[in-house]
Amino acid sequence: MIKVEVAYARPDEQIILQFEIEKGSTVEQVLQASGIFERFPEIDTEKAKVGIFGKLCKRDVMPKAGDRIEIYRPLIADPKAVRKKRAAEGKVMKKGGGAVKPKAD
Numbered sequence: 001m002i003k004v005e006v007a008y009a010r011p012d013e014q015i016i017l018q019f020e021i022e023k024g025s026t027v028e029q030v031l032q033a034s035g036i037f038e039r040f041p042e043i044d045t046e047k048a049k050v051g052i053f054g055k056l057c058k059r060d061v062m063p064k065a066g067d068r069i070e071i072y073r074p075l076i077a078d079p080k081a082v083r084k085k086r087a088a089e090g091k092v093m094k095k096g097g098g099a100v101k102p103k104a105d
Contacts, residue, residue: 002065028059
């Protein structure tokens, strides 16, 4: 048996479930055993992307002891579309991602 965590976050609630699973189990098996899909029925079990410690992985990967399996929500806005919109409005990005208006000469 190995100890793993399953993490999921919504804007209003975050959860990390800790439990033991049989060594050699896949990420998919861990997710099913965790009961996370019953607790959060809005998760699209087929399409939701998953990862281990912030790195995307396939569901047939076997996690190691101590790994945190994360379920990712879909993006609300396409980052490329947001950048294009800012550029079209004439805004300049500063370091750190905040938009600033260009200086008037």
